[in-house]
Amino acid sequence: MVQQGLPLDDMKSNTPKMPSLDELIATIDQETEQSADAEAPETVKIKPSPALNKPGTRQYIEFFLNNIVLCLPLANALEIGRQPAITPLPNLPPWIYGVSNIRGEIVSMIDLKGFFGMPVLPIQSGRRFIIACHQNMKVGLLVDRITGILSLNQLGAIIQASPYQSENSENTDETSQMSRMVSFITGVISNREKLINILDIDGLLMSPRMNAFQTE
Amino acid sequence: MPPAYPRAVISGFVEEVNTYLPTLFKGVNSLKTNPHQNDLLEEVHRLVHTIKGAAAMLGITGLSCIAFEMEETLEEIIAGKLTFDENVFQVFHATLKHFETYCRDMLAEGVNARELFRETALTVRRVRGLVSDENDLTFKALLESVPEKEGGEQDSDDEITMPSSEAIVGNKTHAADKFAEIPDDEAEDKMEGLFIAPDIEPPKPTQAVISPEFLATFYGEAEELLDNLGHALNTLDSEVDAPMDISPAQHENIREIRRYVHTLKGAAASIGFQDCASWAHHIEDLLDWMYSATQTITPQMVAVLSESADLLTMSVDDPSVTHSKKANQLKKELASFFTSEPSVPKKSDFSKKSDFLPDAHDTKTSVSVFSGSGKTLRIETLRVDELVNLVGELIIAGSGFDQKMELFKEALYELELARERLRNIARDMEIGYEVKALENLGTFGMMPGSTTGTMPGQAGTPESLSEFEEFDTLELDRYSQLNLIIRTLNESTVDVGAIYAQLTTAHSDFEGNINRQRVLLSELQDKTMRIRMTPMAVISNRLRRTIREMAGELNKKVRLIIEGEDIELDRQIWEKIIDPLMHLLRNAVDHGIESAEIRKTQAKPEIAVIKLTASREGNQVAIRVQDDGAGLNYPVIREVAMEKKLTENVDLMDDEELNKFIFQSGFSTCREISTISGRGVGMDVVRENIRELKGVIRIASEQGRGTEFIIRIPLTLAAVRALLFSVKGRILALPLNDISEIMRIKPDNIVTHPQPAVRIGDEVLPFYYMASILNIPEHDKKMASPKDEPLVLIINSTGQRNVLVIDHLIGQREIVIKSTGSHLRYVKGISGVTIMGDGSVVPILNIDGLLGTDPVVAETVPSDFSFLNQPSAKSLEIMIVDDSVSIRQVVSRLMEDQGWSVQTAKDGIDALEKLRDLHPDLIVLDIEMPRMNGYEFINALKAQPGYGDIPVVMLTSRTTAKHREKATALGVKGFIVKPYNDDDFINLITEVTS
Missing domain, CATH: 1.20.120.160 (HPT domain)
Known part of the structure; x- marks a missing residue:
């Protein structure tokens, strides 16, 4: 046992399917042309890269929910990292796992899958979070894995309008779970046989379901 | 210019x-x-x-x-x-x-x-x-x-205007001390002359000579003086409800008022606020007369004084008010007292003291609160907030020490054990060696020279030995290698013992230091909190003025009595709450209190009383606004509610239920909209503001007797002392103020039907399981409480005592309240969270919210979430039994990374002891352990009722089939071999527990 080292390291070596956090950091570093602090690999603070200000360059964080590829604008993400310890709170819907201490700040952690109506799984390790923000609101979104950063002009890809039909009727049926997600997708990027859905993070964070906890 | x-x-x-x-x-x-x-x-x-x-x-x-x-x-x-x-x-x-x-x-x-x-x-x-x-x-x-x-x-103009204004300036600079000597008519004529002259600058130029610093000083001073003045007057006001002889205390009070007015007059004059000064002078005249000439005091006098004081307050900001019609009228009234002695008091219906009236004792204390104000310093609230935050951080950092000290203590304990073991080994070895040496002694004579073979581990050469052959082993110690090792071991044992002793002293020193720091910290925190706290007195003057103005406008006679002015709250809270209070007071005057004629027919005292009381109740401040007016008009409320079709079955609702309507936006029973009220906005704003402060408002009303609003505001101190406890492995905090008792209860006292309740002493109290209130998923359906006497907290919620069952106590700690983040502004049943020293987050419970006793809280969870009602995340509680510290640590870490909570035990006996208070979901067990090995432990566990079904996973380095078979025979659910693969291990555990 002992020669296996600490479990944290094990996770990396034993789960090659997940991109290691260091790789991810490296990617982001490349993008942002800034050196990250090698000492603190638990979370990565995202600073807007100068490239962002250039017109025509839009950057997105790409991630997976089950096998669906999604991305959200880098400008909306403050921080990414390995799923932190989560303290559950009572009287919340199951898709809100609870709150976490992200460097002294309390941030709620949300199971994005649960929010979209996919089955809510018990808190499990190895997932990643993205702290998304809209105005003053910060929410930690738990996703299955983060695969990297997309720069649109690099890809030469074009954003198309969302091809999905959103159902207006709020159907609580299992089959309508896709439509629940569809209503938060603003467009798609098709790229090398992959279809990347762009998540409307503003719409998501402003949605009434998300904001049901702003007041009583 | x-x-x-x-x-x-x-x-x-x-x-x-x-x-x-x-x-x-x-x-x-x-x-x-x-x-x-x-x-x-x-x-x-x-x-x-x-x-x-x-x-x-x-x-x-x-x-x-x-x-x-x-x-x-x-x-x-x-x-x-x-x-x-x-x-x-x-x-x-x-x-x-x-x-x-x-x-x-x-x-x-x-x-x-x-x-x-x-x-x-x-x-x-x-x-x-x-x-x-x-x-x-x-x-x-x-x-x-x-x-x-x-x-x-304007040079030419200046030539003309200057002389007159300069004369005033001149007067003014000397005026401060000898103001009274200047015939005020003259001074006033001059000023008025100056003021009316249309094309010349109003007396502002004179004030412009004063540097801004002087002005700021003056405003600061004036504010304080006016505040004190207001309070002194209020005391007088509350005492004088009929013409009466001036008591010595009142005499003193008048003198005090006169002093304030006089000081203000001097200050105003020196700064060039001539109007203000002259107005103050008028008031002083009356006060002089009251102090020295008259023997009786009447409510009218006090009223005129109060109004004059209000005017004085205004004149500081806007000197021109002293020339208004109102001022002139007041001037006349002031003067009228000199000329006509008030009629001798008749003990008429005035003497009917309302039961609202405070006794003299109370008013005394309220005065003393303000006289204690010494020198003051104005600081930005931001700075104070920074301080408060820093102190909060300090406390969090301090609690980090607490936790580490626990570890330190444990390590010390382990060290002591290790030392003990070491000493035993050393002694055993020494004895063993000597016994061997003695054994040798027996054979020594018979087989000389062959000792090397039998002396255990002796590496000495036969030659060196032979030199001492004439010595008996008892006569001469022979130092073999082993002998030396034993000696070194002994010395090391002594060294370890010394280090242990040193560390123990250090530990107790540290503990002393930390304790002292903690005391200082909590004092520091207390003091920094105090900085922001202000007594209700800061707003009471404004409230009084509102009432006076309103009463004047509506031609009603109202006395406002304020009690508990020394109750302290955060200044921001007072500022937030002043609007609702003003609104309630205005409502009370406008709607609540009947006109004088109606009051007369109902045999109520002519002067209506509105009473505002602040008091501390636990960790809340209760503010009551009571009036002795008509009470809420329920028939009309019902009518309007039906008209507006607010809900169905309005006609079936009782009065209590109707209360909630008046908080609805747009709800007004007033048919006409006036400047004072009737728009239907107001009460909803009141509720909104109070809700923002996480407060509660309640109404009690009785037809014809009056209305009472009770506002309860939690004392939102940034830090509280709280009790930490765990329920199903989750750590929770509850402010100590909420808890009245912690005890174990006997099962005979628990009643389950028709509603869970428990008998404690003579009381029967509602009984709840914390786990089910918090919806913590139960792994074990049969709430198998480890002991048959569950541990309970007796909670003081609003007006009701409740009993809550918890699992374990962790202890009380100073915690800093943080919000639940920008997303979850409001979580029912949670008043915030706190961050522990190790960075973990602990929710702070809000009992009223949890038990649904909070009336302001309406139904919150949106109903369309029913589709999400799937089993939510569950956290396992795991016990690790292993004699190796490092294995315990490594496995604990792995488990904790899964979000599971972990308990550890050193061996079978330790585990059994710990299991008395615990009921883990799974036990990870080593086979070879001191005192009680794994197999024995399983047998012992099986013998315990309620524990036999806890799944056990063996974690061992024994790979043979024999060990495995033995384990399986004992009913072990899983068998994992060290070194293990993390994923396999986790998978196995998830499999076994699901």
Whole structure:
């Protein structure tokens, strides 16, 4: 046992399917042309890269929910990292796992899958979070894995309008779970046989379901 | 242009305005295209405000007034009451043009100030939807305060005006001390003369001579004096409800009031606020007379005094009020007391003291609160907040120590054990060696020279041995290698013992230091919190004035009694709560209290009483607003509710249920809208404000007897002492204030039907399981409480005691309350979270919210979430039993990374002991352990009722089939071999527990 080292390291070596956090950091570093602090690999603070200000360059964080590829604008993400310890709170819907201490700040952690109506799984390790923000609101979104950063002009890809039909009727049926997600997708990027859905993070964070906890 | 300012100052000002103008024009133009730029709005607002302030300081009244109009409009836009449309743009553009005009002409030919102002004011008012009637009295007065013409070469004018104003200035500088000597008629005539003269600057120029620092000092002083004055008057007011002889205490009080007024008069005169000073002088006359000449005091006198004091307050900000009609009337009233002695008191219905009246004792204490105010320092609240936050961080950092000290202590304990073991081994070895040596002794004589073979581990050479052959082993110790090792071992044992002793001393020293620090910290925290706390007295004067004004307007006789002025709350809370309170008071005067005639027919005292009481109740402050008026008109409320079709079955609701309607927006029982009330906004705003403070409002009303509003505001201190406990492995905190008792209860006392309840002493209290209230998923359906006597907290919730079952106590700790983040502003049953020293987050429970006893909290969880009702995340509780510390640590870490909670035990016996208080979901077990090995432990576990079904996973380095079979035979659910693969291990555990 002992020669296996600490479990944290094990996770990396034993789960090659997940991109290691260091790789991810490296990617982001490349993008942002800034050196990250090698000492603190638990979370990565995202600073807007100068490239962002250039017109025509839009950057997105790409991630997976089950096998669906999604991305959200880098400008909306403050921080990414390995799923932190989560303290559950009572009287919340199951898709809100609870709150976490992200460097002294309390941030709620949300199971994005649960929010979209996919089955809510018990808190499990190895997932990643993205702290998304809209105005003053910060929410930690738990996703299955983060695969990297997309720069649109690099890809030469074009954003198309969302091809999905959103159902207006709020159907609580299992089959309508896709439509629940569809209503938060603003467009798609098709790229090398992959279809990347762009998540409307503003719409998501402003949605009434998300904001049901702003007041009583 | 005020003569006191040289052209250089004015031109400096003009330059300043000139630098702002481009920004302003640009800003306004940009806002025209996109009105939703809040930052820009703020910026424009700031600049306009600066111009206004500077202009006023320099006495350029016209410009300051124009800027003020623009500023007000901007404020409305920022507040969202007004939209930035084309009209607004036009007005702003014109206003900015006026600014330009001022800049251009101020130093040249002068500006037609009044004309410009009239134009601006009228257009602005039109845009803001206000009355823009030029003939409106207040408007006229405002207009008149602006001189016809400002700026320009006024040298000739100055020649004329200077002498008179200088005379005043001259007077004033000497006035402070010998004000009374100046015949006030004369002084006043002069001033009034000055004031009415239309084309000359109002007495402002004189005040302009004073530097801003002096002004600030004066305002600070005046505020304090007026506050004290207000309180002294209130004391008098509450004591005098009928004409009576002046008691010595009252005499003293009058003297005090006189002193305040006198000081203020002196200060005002020295600063050049002549009107204010002369008004104060009038009041002083009456006070002198009351102090020395008269023997009786009447409510009228006090009333006139109060009103005069109000006027004095206003005159500090706006000296012109001392010339208003009201002032003149008051002057007459003041004077009338000198001439006509009030009639001898008749003990009529005045003597019917209402039961609301406080006794003299209370008023005494309330006065003493304010007399204690010493020297004060004004600091920005931001700085205080920073301090409070820092202290909070300190406490968090301090609690980190607490946790580490626990570890330290444990390590020490382990060290002691290790030392003990070491010593035993060393002793055993030594004894063993000596025994062997003695054994050798027996054979020594028979087999000389062969000792090397039998001496255990002896590496000495036969030659060296032979040198000492004549010695017996008892006569001479022979130092073999082993012997030396044993000695070193002994020495090491002693060393370890010494280190242990040192560390123990260090530990107790540390503990002492930490304890001292903790005491100091909590004191520091207490003190920093106190900084922000202010007594209710800071707002009570404003409330009193409101009541007086309202009562005057409605022609009702109302006395406001305020109790508990020394109750302290955060200043911000008072500021938030003053609006609701004012509203409640206004409502009470307007709706609650009947007109004098009706009161007479109902045999109620002529003077109605409204009582405002603040008191501390646990960790809440309760503020009661009671009136002895008509009470809520339930029939009308019912009628209106039915009319508006608010809910069904209105006719079935009882009065209590009807109460909630009056908090609804747009609900008003008033058929007419008046300036005071009737719009139906108000009570909902009251509720909103109170809700923001996480408070609760309740109503009690009795027809004909009165209404009572009870507001309860939690003391939102940033830190509280809280009890930490765990429920199903989750750590939770509850403020100590909420807890009245912690105890174990006997199962015989628990009643399950019809509702869970428990008997404690003579009481029967409702009984809840914390786990089920918090919806913590139960792994074990049969709430198998480890002990048959569950541990409970007895909770004081609003007016009700409840019993809550918890699992384990962790201890009490000073915790810093943090919000639940920007997303979850409100979580039912949670008042916040706290961060522990190790960075973990612990929720702080709000019992009222949890038990649903909080009436302000309506149904919260949106109902359309039913589709999400799937089993939520579960956290396992795992016990690790292993004799190796490192294995325990490594496995714990792995488990904790899964979000599971972990308990550890050193061996079977330890585990069994710990299991008395625990009921883990799974046990990870080693086979070889001291005292009780794994197999024995399983057998023992099986023997315990309720524990046999806990799944056990063996974690061992024994790989043979024999060990495995034995384990399986004992019913072990899983078998994992060290070293293990993390994923396999986790998978196995998930499999076994699912």
